[in-house]
Amino acid sequence: MRIAELSRVSGVSPATIKYYVREGLLPSGVRTHRNQAEYSDDHVSRLRLIRALVDIGGVSIEAAKELLTLLDSGSLSAREALGHMQYALGGRRSPVGDEQRETAARDVAALLERRAWRIHEDSPARGALIDVCAALLQLGHADVVAAMDDYAGASEAIAATDLALVGSETGLERMTETAIVGTILGDTLLSALRRLAQEHLSSTLLPPRDGAARATGEV
CATH class of the missing domain: 1.10.1660.10 (Multidrug-efflux Transporter Regulator; Chain: A; Domain 2)
Incomplete structure (x- = not known):
């Protein structure tokens, strides 16, 4: 054509x-x-x-180029491809909450130790998590940081599903593409599902105040 x-x-x-x-x-x-x-x-x-x-997926052109080069190489195992992808997507935001970073780093290290997760010190995702926790602490939301174990448990179950899907594919190229696409588009999918679940549960877990209920006609 x-x-x-x-x-x-x-x-x-x-x-x-x-x-x-x-x-x-x-x-x-x-x-x-x-x-x-x-x-x-x-x-x-x-x-x-x-x-x-x-x-x-919101991937930059440079990151997309790197990921597609990785896909086209055909020389990496699915596990290696997943690792390379994590680093290709590891563009760090400007850190927020510099004064809280040491505390955040300790909190993240403690979480990884509790869950026995084997994570490299220079993992981009680890650095991003430290940045997020530091920003949360700076904003006075230590309660969200304290809930990381709950989030980690849910994330581990999701990751197990991700890797099962990758492992079920036949052929290295298809496994690599599933690892890349499943992670990037999966992030968007999970974000949408989370918001839908919040909307669904908010009516029972966050009931309106009496005044708000009267104003809207709700019982």
Whole structure:
């Protein structure tokens, strides 16, 4: 197919397709004439993957490029691919709550020890968790930090589901893609499910005040 057809099928504009090719995210088409190239269904699939990572998963172009290079290498085990992905996505935010970071670091270290989680000192996720806990402490929300064990228990169950899905795939490439897509889009999926659950449970766990109930007509 020509680029116009690729654009129609994928829903991605020709200019964006050319940009992805220049950035190395999308392979070039097969050159048929000086200014023409042919594209295949593989290009459609890759474009859908790119858009899912960038538009739904919120991954930067540079991170997406690194992840796709990882996927294309075909030389890593699913576990190695998962580790590389964690570091590729590990862009740190500017730390908030510098004065509370030592306390937050101790809290995180204690959590990991309690749960016997084997985590590298330089893990980006560990650093991000320390940053979040420091910000929570600075804002006076130590109660949220104290609830980390509950969150960790739920997260471990979710991670077990993630890895079971990866392990059920046949072929290294498919396992690697599942690890990448499942983690990135899974974050968005879990965020949406959490908000839906909050909306559902709030009516019973957070009943309105008497005044608010009267104002809204609720009983």
